[in-house]
Amino acid sequence: MRTKYRLGIDAGGTFTDFVLADSSGQVRIFKALSTPSDPTQAIRNGLALIQEETGITPQEIVSNSDLCINGTTVGLNALITHNGARTGLIATSGHEDSIEIRLGHKEDGYRYDPDYPPATMLVPRYLRRGVSERVLSNGKVYTPLDEEQVREACRHFIREKVESVAISFVWSVLHPEHELRAAEIVREMMPEVHLTVGAQLYPQVREYTRTSTAIVNAYLAPILQRYVSAVDAYFQSLGAKNPVRYFQSNGGLARGQVVTDQSVYAINSGPASAPQAALNVAEPWGETNLITVDMGGTSFDITLTKDGQANVSKNIDFLRYRIGIPMIQVETLGAGGGSIGWIDEMGLLQMGPQSAGSEPGPACYSQGGENPTTTDANLTLGYLNGDGLVGGRLPLDVSKAREAIKTKLADPLGISVEKAAYGMFTIVNNNMVNGIRRVSVERGYDPRDFVLIGAGGATGAHITALAREIGIRKVLISKLASGLCAYGQIISDVKYNYMAPAPVRLEGAEAAAKLDALFNGLEARGVADLEADDFTRDRISVRRSLDMRYVGQVHECTVEVDPFEITEASLEQLKAAFHARHKELYTYDEPASAVEVVNVESTICGHVQKPAQMRIAAGSGSDKALKGTRPMVFDASGATTRTNVYEGAKLGAGDVLHGPAVIEEVTTTLVIEPGWTADLHESGVYVVTYDPAHDNRVSQDAKQLVEA
Incomplete structure (x- = not known):
């Protein structure tokens, strides 16, 4: 660390966590209740709490920090509550409904359920406008862009008070000029509107995924811009000498302007830092196969790290919306400390996914909550101290917890309050174990081969029960566990993803030259962007990946490779990597079959100096x-x-x-x-x-x- 402090802030649904590291290696954690109606207020409250407990003023912390990092749920909450911006879509005529057709089927798990309702459209039908233009799959223009139709779409959007516009045309990744010209017209006629150009945001083959990703980005952009502007202004008022960094879903940091322009990267901002934190926790034991579980007040997040690499997903349905950009794979359940216990129509006890959150919170918070929650059960079982949470700052009322369980669950079921509370505890644990199985067993991993890492304020009460149920014998829990994601943020690097379409068969010198030029061009952009951000070349690293498939296959798989010069001879290395990955995923490969590339991607990291590892004094028993x-x-x-x-x-x-x-x-x-x-352990890990x-x-x- 070049300066005295580094500050990480992770805003959750119930609590906002603060981790403050100093140059001596001391790391301290603080918690403040989240303020969903005004997320920046929780930051002010947390910094005031730090001053109260340490005597260090917010101005002193911020003005002496090399990095202030913010992981936020603002984008996620807007997507969950459908409270994003009024968004319009300009699409190729005839493709206005691709987001509703959704490739012709519902999400996996509901494909054959006739009662499963359709997803809420982020852009309603009357705000989708088709314009005449057509590019063929070889990149040739078949129908020129009708600019007057773009202008008419803008006039319609102005009448409807649209705040944000997404543009996505068929095959625009091979010929982006139509989208770029349409964007010029939108900026001319609607200079205040937020604009997302699909071929710039997500320049990858697959029109539905690109359009959906562009819409989600446009839907969230005004929300994120207001949030980023408010946070940046607040930190500048405190004397910040460096820009605030924001955590992205790809597991890296970015400046506020990047998050505003590419808001889709901020959706899973908070839990995406868990794998980095978990690797740091497990480092003294050399463990690299890790399952990290983070139970907060509202949700339960699970990430898996194999051989030191976190699972990264692309082209997934997240909250029922297809998102193409790479995201740290996070399994999220409605299983937190605020998960509400209830009895279903068959008379069976259930837990969640409804949550009491922080407002009004569990019954024991004495803030008006009347429903029994996981926290009420843990208090009734004796696991939690009745004097309160967060060092007594949040008092707990055991009588209210017991009364809520008795009235809503125990009496209707005809059992004791203790049995009902343990039933709640067991059911919420089973829900979480099922989630762990989804990221491990259902993806071919045996969870018993992994170490379980505890994160989140509520996880500690459940961690041994979860490990016992899943068959894991070793658990690591840091003293920083309740703010582990915030800690993960302060030890993470700046990371950007650069993509390009590359429909080419892996044969011949021409294919090799094309791929080599694409990668070199993407990486030159990335290095230039990081050098402009004060990173020297020795602190920049590059990873490559290719979306590949056998010729004739419908779907591709992502293959990661180290950078090397791609020549006709080295194409065999790419083929071998693809065969191995295909066999790993699907248990077979076809070495005699032709292989083709669909997309390429370079991940560019700017490595930040890490704070010193926490050390604690020897104990005396x-x-x-x-x-x-x-x-x-x-x-x-x-x-x-x-x-x-x-x-x-x-x-x-x-x-x-x-x-x-x-x-x-x-x-x-x-x-x-x-x-x-x-x-x-001396690193502060149990x-x-x-x-x-x-x-x-x-x-x-x-x-x-x-x-x-």
Whole structure:
């Protein structure tokens, strides 16, 4: 770090997390309630909290920071609530409804469900305008652009008070001139409107995906611009010497202007930093196969890292909208601390996906919430301290938690409050385990080959139960777990993706020259952009990927390769990489079949200096941290067990404790179930391992089965 501080801010649905690192290696975490109606207010509140606890003013922090980084859910929330900008679409005549036709089928999982409702269109039919123009698949112009029809579309949009316009024409990636000319006309007639040009935002083959991506970008752009402008202005008022960086869905940082122009990259901004943080947590043990779970107040996010590389997805349906740009693959469930327990029409207990959020929040928050939530269940089970969360700043009322569970669940089901609470705990855990299976088992990975990394303020109460259920024996939880995504942001690099269509068969010198020129052109742009951002060449790295398929296949797969000069001879390297990837994904390959490329992409990273790793002092025995005991419930009987409670701040490196136990950190609570052992490492990470021989809930036969 070149300056005194680095600040990371991760805005979630319930809490906004703040991580402050200084040049000495000290890292501190703070939490403030999120303010969905005005996201910037949570930033002000959090900086005020930091000043209250440390005496360091916001001005001192910001003016002495080399990087202030913001991960935001503003774009995600706008997409979830359909509260984006009034958007218009200019498309090739006859293709105005491609976003509604959706390739002729519903999303996977609902393809044959006649009752599944259609997605809400971000651009309603009356705001979609077709114009005469046509480019063929070889890039030749078949029908010239009718400029008057573009002007008529603009006049219509002006009458309808459209804020943002997306332009997407068929085969524009091979001949972008029609889109660029239409964009000139829109800027001339609607100078205040936000404009997204499909061939510039997502220059890849596949018209439906490109159009949908452009629409999502246009829909979010005004929202993100207002947010970025407000945040940038606030930090400038505090004396910021460097621009605020924003976290992107591709796992890297970007300037505010980039996020405004490419707002679609900000959709999954917060959880996309989890893989980077997890690798940092696991580094002392050399672990690179990681499943990271982040349970906050509203949602549960899961990411998988294999051999040190996070899963990256393209061309996915996200919240029912097709998005083409690369995004860190995040499985998100409606399973958080605020998930509401309810009884379905069959009389069965269910959890979520509805959430009490932060307003009004769980019943125990005493803010008007009346529905029983996961947090109410954890408090009733004894896992949470009734004195409150976030170091007592958020008091909890156990009587209100019990009353909500009793009234809404226990009495209707005819069971005790404790049994109902443990049922809530078990069901929400099963929901989360199913999500873990989707990112692992359903993609060919055995979760038992991975280490489980805990993140998020609510995860600690569930982490050993999740690991036990999924069969994982090793869990790593940092003292920074409740703000791990914010921590991931401050150790991440600037990252940009540059794309180009490349419909070419991997045969001959001409194909090799074309691919080599495309990659070199993309990378020259990327390097120039980063050098303009004060990155020297030695701090810039390049990764390449190609979307490839066998000739005749409908869909392609993405193959990552290191940069090298592409010659006719080296085409064999690309073919070999594709065959291997195809076999990995689909269990077979066809070495005798011809291979073609559809798109190419270069990922350019500007590497930032990392803050020093956190170190904690050696401990003097866990007994020194013992605060007392609480009755807790660890099985479906509802019976309580008197359990030791430890103060995390008094535990040091080398301290070991055995479950059942609870460790109370300032911003999270870690439940160590029977059979588990926690060993605090000098990096501030709890290494939690399972030994069935010490689990008093497991029968002898079951223990032998598990050991076998």
